[in-house]
Amino acid sequence: MIDLHAHTTASDGSLPLEELVIMAARGGLRALAVTDHDNVQSARRINGREPLEVIPGIELSVFDHALGYEDVHVIGLFIDPKHETLNSKLDSLGREEQKKATVAKLNELGYEITYDEVKAKSQGVVGRPHIAMVLMEKYPSEFPKMADVFNKLLGRGQPACIGRESGFGLGEAIALIHAAGGLAILCHPFIYPYDADALASKFKGLGGDGIEVYYDYAANRPSVPTTPEENARLMGRAKELAGRFGLLESGGSDFHGQGKRGYQELGIFGAPDEVLAALKAARGKPL
Ligand SMILES: [Zn+2]
Numbered sequence: 001m002i003d004l005h006a007h008t009t010a011s012d013g014s015l016p017l018e019e020l021v022i023m024a025a026r027g028g029l030r031a032l033a034v035t036d037h038d039n040v041q042s043a044r045r046i047n048g049r050e051p052l053e054v055i056p057g058i059e060l061s062v063f064d065h066a067l068g069y070e071d072v073h074v075i076g077l078f079i080d081p082k083h084e085t086l087n088s089k090l091d092s093l094g095r096e097e098q099k100k101a102t103v104a105k106l107n108e109l110g111y112e113i114t115y116d117e118v119k120a121k122s123q124g125v126v127g128r129p130h131i132a133m134v135l136m137e138k139y140p141s142e143f144p145k146m147a148d149v150f151n152k153l154l155g156r157g158q159p160a161c162i163g164r165e166s167g168f169g170l171g172e173a174i175a176l177i178h179a180a181g182g183l184a185i186l187c188h189p190f191i192y193p194y195d196a197d198a199l200a201s202k203f204k205g206l207g208g209d210g211i212e213v214y215y216d217y218a219a220n221r222p223s224v225p226t227t228p229e230e231n232a233r234l235m236g237r238a239k240e241l242a243g244r245f246g247l248l249e250s251g252g253s254d255f256h257g258q259g260k261r262g263y264q265e266l267g268i269f270g271a272p273d274e275v276l277a278a279l280k281a282a283r284g285k286p287l
């Protein structure tokens with residue numbers, strides 16, 4: 001088994017790279033991709049001496065106002081994490097500004113939290129879950145669960161949902177991943193409020209390489225109850241989209257660590273080994 005989607009403390013995971021790698025080896029994985037949100041801090045520390053194949057990756061958040069896609073995720077696999085353009089683009093993303101604006105909006109709505117409190121919750125890049133953690137701590141009766149914060153305040157269409165000013169366009173994300181030597185993979189195609197067929201078609205049209213077929217919606221999206229049968233059907237649909245649009249298959253656990261949503265261990269859910277072989281074969285061809 002391989003796992004091509006996992007997070008470390010550099011974004012919203014709870015394990016640093018070293019511990020993630022140890023857990024992956026212990027879980028019997030043949031390969032692991034490190035795909036933190038909008039940063040390559042952990043990917044840059046992969047040294048090739050790990051006890052299993054560790055692939056440098058990234059999960060970019062796309063905010064494409066022209067196409068109407070908000071917060072669509074695109075993974076870059078096999079990127080060069082030291083690539084200069086990639087790093088300078090990431091530095092200028094404005095993620096921090098967006099989180100500060102969200103905190104300001106929450107203050108306006110009467111919630112007394114500060115950006116420093118939010119930052120203290122994160123060991124790397126500040127994300128919306130860190131804002132939610134502070135709200136859960138300060139207003140436990142109003143927000144017993146993280147999902148409550150998202151449903152009431154931070155989720156799409158809610159009063160404290162602030163769009164990112166300077167997100168990547170879909171085509172821009174794909175081009176940036178290609179420039180850094182990677183393959184662009186459309187992540188978890190069925191979690192968005194968009195038609196997955198149209199999204200996959202657009203993604204392919206803009207040069208995208210693959211799509212996540214192996215993904216556990218039930219584990220990663222507890223706010224939407226998903227039966228094992230429904231999950232199997234969604235994976236089947238993704239496989240069908242891959243075939244129809246000539247996209248490579250990818251997938252993984254979207255592991256965030258212990259105490260986080262989804263899997264608590266690596267090596268329980270992943271993609272078959274053939275998936276990696278096919279991705280590598282495609283990588284050898286000119287893009
Ligand atoms: Zn994602």
Ligand SMILES: [Zn+2]
Pocket residue numbers: 005006007059254
């Ligand atoms: Zn992820």
